[in-house]
Amino acid sequence: MAKQQKQRPMRMEQRGSLEAMQRLEGRSDEDLAAETKFKAAAYAILGARAAERYDAKATRAWYSRAIAAARPQERLQLRRMADASIALAERRAGDLKDAVEKLGQRPPSNRQLLILQFMGLLAPPPGSSILIRLRGYAIIIGLFVVLLAIGFGLAKLVALPFGGVGTIGGFLLGIVLIIVILGVMALLGRRRQARARAKAAG
Known part of the structure; x- marks a missing residue:
């Protein structure tokens, strides 16, 4: 023993x-x-x-x-x-x-x-090779252009009841809208991850 x-x-x-x-x-x-x-x-x-x-x-x-x-x-x-x-x-x-x-x-x-x-x-x-890195830069630029276009469209739509907005103002307002939307999405994503971690720990 x-x-x-x-x-x-x-x-x-x-x-x-x-x-x-x-x-x-x-x-x-x-x-x-x-x-x-x-x-x-x-x-x-x-x-x-x-x-x-x-x-x-x-x-x-x-x-x-x-x-x-x-x-x-x-x-x-x-x-x-x-x-x-x-x-x-x-x-x-x-x-x-x-x-x-x-x-x-x-x-x-x-x-x-x-x-x-x-x-x-x-x-x-x-x-990574130069071509792969350039591809990454091209994707980022493409995403920026797409988001800018979406933001511009949303700004034009939001401003319609108030008499519309000019091109420069539309782009600026669109950038603000996109930043707000991305910020809200990031916040919701972090909260979801926190709940998932808490659930896994519990």
Whole structure:
């Protein structure tokens, strides 16, 4: 019995630093970077946070340090986590879906993947060719022109009951309307994400 009691803490310790991630998630980046006991878990969290900022270089760097600090039996799982995070940071929707499935988790929804893919078109990952970057600039300019035209049309429509508005005034009012609409959409999107996180945490 005494022997079993001695072995139990050893087995708990052998579960590795990956299980410490839940305890470390609430810490700041500075605290995680200074972590000494569970380095692999801390560096993996920093890599995941860098991926959420779409910083592929930092994501790779933190996961490289995490894998180097991990036990051999933990490295495969960390590599899979790194693949998913790097795919997110580089906005590669298809690779992200495959990597998340390899982790045994539910992949992002088709809408989330579509948004990520669209972001990849607008802001290609570092190292992309000039043509791909030019394509991103062209899409941004095209979107701006389309939004400006929509705003101008809305401004003309809104101003009709008040006697109409000139071309310059219509463009200025259209820009204001588009900014307001985008701001409201962003606010609603953040609230929806907050409710989704709260629901997932609960």
